[in-house]
Amino acid sequence: MPGLGGRFSTVVKAKISKLLDRAEDPQETLDYSYEKQLELLQNVKKGIADVVTSKKRLQLQSGKLEQQVVKLDTQARQALSAGREDLARAAMERKVLAQTELQSLDQQVKELEDQQQRLIENEQKLRTKIEAFRTKKEVIKAQYSAAEAQVQISEAATGVGEQMADVGLAMQRAVDKTEQMRARASAVEELEAAGTFEDITALGEGSDDIDRQLKELTSASAVDDELAKMRAELGTGEGEKPAGELGAGSAPAETTEERPQ
């Protein structure tokens, strides 16, 4: 393996050390570091806001999918009670698909929450370190000779520099993760746009025979419901056979009418 230079920690440390060695003049290090520290603190805030935005977007999608799952489930039940197993199956297939996506989205939301938490902690840590650095900077300027100051500053700057590198790393990882999620969210949106999770009756293009039949079924059962309601209000049965209550002793005839099939 090319470039295999040694142990894990050595390689990681070497990278950071290399970067920290760049600043030579302690005074420059001091001011430059402090400036950079504040700059990075702003970036971390932006990074956190970014993660929150992505999370909200995923949560929104997740909510939509949840609704679709409920809707498809209801449709599957309707279809099944009407004896249309084919339609029930079609609805269930979509429901399962939507559920799978939902699980994956929820998992991602959780991951983003972890990232967010970690960034917030890191931001706090960096803020505290920067403040400690600022204090130390003033003390060093006031009390030490140039030679002593150099040593002190260099240690302090390294301490903060490491933290900066670390926050930078945490942020980079959060951004990477967020970008992956964005790609994922877009993919889900595309599926949505293609009607993959749509409830079966609301399908636009590609509306096939099954969809049409289910639509008919839904409206047919709605008509049934309305008729049943009407009959109840009128206190009659089917019209031609007003024996609903009177003929209670006879065969338990179903009051729901035959559906046109």
Added chain:
Amino acid sequence: MIVRIATEGQFEVDQAEYEAINDLDSQCVEAVEAGDEERFRQLFSQLIAMVREKGRKLGDDELVHSDVILPPEDTDLEEAKQEFTGEGAIPDSLIPGSG
């Protein structure tokens, strides 16, 4: 000895633990070289756990440099591999002032 777990924080670990940490660290590298994901995950978690357990977490206002820096806990095998060949878990470019 100061050990940093990247993206987590610094720990002061007794010098006596150095050998154990060093050993696990080397084993991690071997697992990475062998491309053994499971073994890498296991060893690396052990390494992180050891530092957390044996170490004293440094305060946020302590400004000291680390003697050892470990990659982030959630480093996967792919990132670990790149650590030795390319940018890895700690890309050079992300550190402010490096450009």
